[in-house]
Amino acid sequence: MSSPHDLTKEVTFHPEHSSGTGRIWKVFGILSLLTIIELALGYLLYAKHGEWSYTPVISTKILIGVLTLAKAYYIVSYFMHLGDEIRNFIMTIIVPLALFIWFIIAFLADGESWKQLKNTDGHSRPVTEQAVPAANHGEKK
Amino acid sequence: MWYFLMSDAFTFGAFLISYGTIRFSVNHWADPNQVFNAFPFAGHANLPLAFVSLMTFILIFSSVTMVLAVHEGHKMNRKGVEKYMILTIIGGLAFLGCQAWEWTHMITGDHTVLVDGVLQTMGTTVTNNPWGVAADPGAITAALQKTPDANLAAIVHSLGHGGTADAHATLGRDQMISTIQAANLHVTTPGPIAFGGYFFGITGFHGFHVFSGVVINVIMYLKTKFGHFDQRGHYEMIEKAGLYWHFVDLVWVFVFLCFYLV
Incomplete structure (x- = not known):
């Protein structure tokens, strides 16, 4: 010591x-x-x-x-x-x-897109999304 | 030390970004001004941001006393280092005390929430989140009739008229319902469960850092007191403990931003 x-x-x-x-x-x-x-x-x-x-x-x-x-x-x-x-x-x-700059942008955008997908029901969902039969629409606000 | 702090920054960053992702992915998140509006001994007064501002200033100030301790260390002034280390330790303990109060207040909170057609009181825990959207007034009236007596007594108790919940139960069902209706309560539906998990997880992880920082500071104080650094000829260790302590303050700045301000 x-x-x-x-x-x-x-x-x-x-x-x-x-x-x-x-x-x-x-x-x-x-x-x-x-x-x-x-x-x-x-x-x-x-x-x-x-x-x-x-x-x-x-x-x-x-x-x-x-x-x-x-x-x-x-x-x-x-x-x-x-x-x-x-x-x-x-x-x-x-x-x-500095990686955080990208992390924040990417993950927040991901969360936002997830919300949009959950909120969109079969009628307004874009055609490409309807390829999978939408039995479960998730929660609608 | 710097590289350890960098790895720790990534850990906290990952937690906070995960919190942000979930928060962005739901339609309604808890409003911080509603959740954190209490102050010790202020009863039911609505004081948004007040208590957490106090916690923030405590931590910033303890960061300042830490810099002053490092500064005295450079001057090889043992008494000065001891004085400022004590102040820093007190600051850390004060912060932990505040956090303990805040957690207790949130976990034991009794907010009236509409669940499955009946009303119940609920605190904020990792499995319960009372901070959802406002319930429909018609649904509340209907739910009141179906709510069991024990829940009604707990709701009357939450109004803060004093007495125990058991004592309120003797009032009789109709009187409890009319008391609750007269109180014009802000009834909500449950919010996303993730809120409690993220709040307690992240502030808990930060609180654990504060706690370990206090322990490190106590050790540094004792080593100073016993003259170890005078023998060694420099106060480099105080500086390293200081780095850790400032990092804890730094993380709080971001936790404060993510949970309380926005």
Whole structure:
């Protein structure tokens, strides 16, 4: 356990951390502000529930999602100091996670299409879908 | 540590995407503002988002104290590390306490639901989801007549007039029915069962991460206290524990988004 300092040190770029805690509090302020904006938008969705049409609701939800990504950026980059690592290291973490962009698009589209298939009965279902005798139409809303 | 966190991110990501797929595939999903509107000691007050905001701020703040602990570690200031580790541990425990309250509140909830032509009270569990669409008023009136006395007593009890369900049962059937009708309850049909499974599964998995994070932080606190890091000459381990802790906060940001906000 008492191995010398140099042996236990990880081979990562070690920056000179700024001596003050100013940046930490600043990031905390940004995270709190983003959370408060998210909550305000959440309450807006609640207040306008049933009043708004599909487009404003989905736009607000996407905006909340973008704010969440901004929060994730600040946590990872400043609290976890990933921004201070060397570029190649950052890339080995970020690039695999980029797969999520496709996962999200593909799986949500899949869920949506599943819903459409369940909701469509024999009369409105496209001809190609009727090749299989539709004994069980699934639940209709 | 980073690669472990990346694999963990894929696990959580897969859970959340699976949740998203199922949610997109049904016609009606629970409205988070309806499901999470309670606050401790606030009774039946309708406070959407309030409690979960508190939980979010607790976790963000404990993340800040963790960064400060790492920061003190860089300065080799043992007392500073100890102080901020304690604060971080308290934050983690506070979050777990909140989650325990929330789960208890949801599981023991008594919402009036129309099932198979009769009314019953239901909490949110992995097999029950009371958050479906509003039931047809005519169907509710018809169902009231067919609902067994025990269920009626439980519904009257859920109105929050005090007393036990058994005590309400002595009221007599007609009086219970008129009490329920006067209360103008929001009666729903059951929602997709998947909701409970996903909610408890994902927040539970996250809560387990918080719990293991607290355990790791306690170990780090003790090692700091006993001077292990001073002997070693650096506080690298605090930094690694910190990475894990921030990751837990990071996951919460997304869980908060998927379950509570949208």
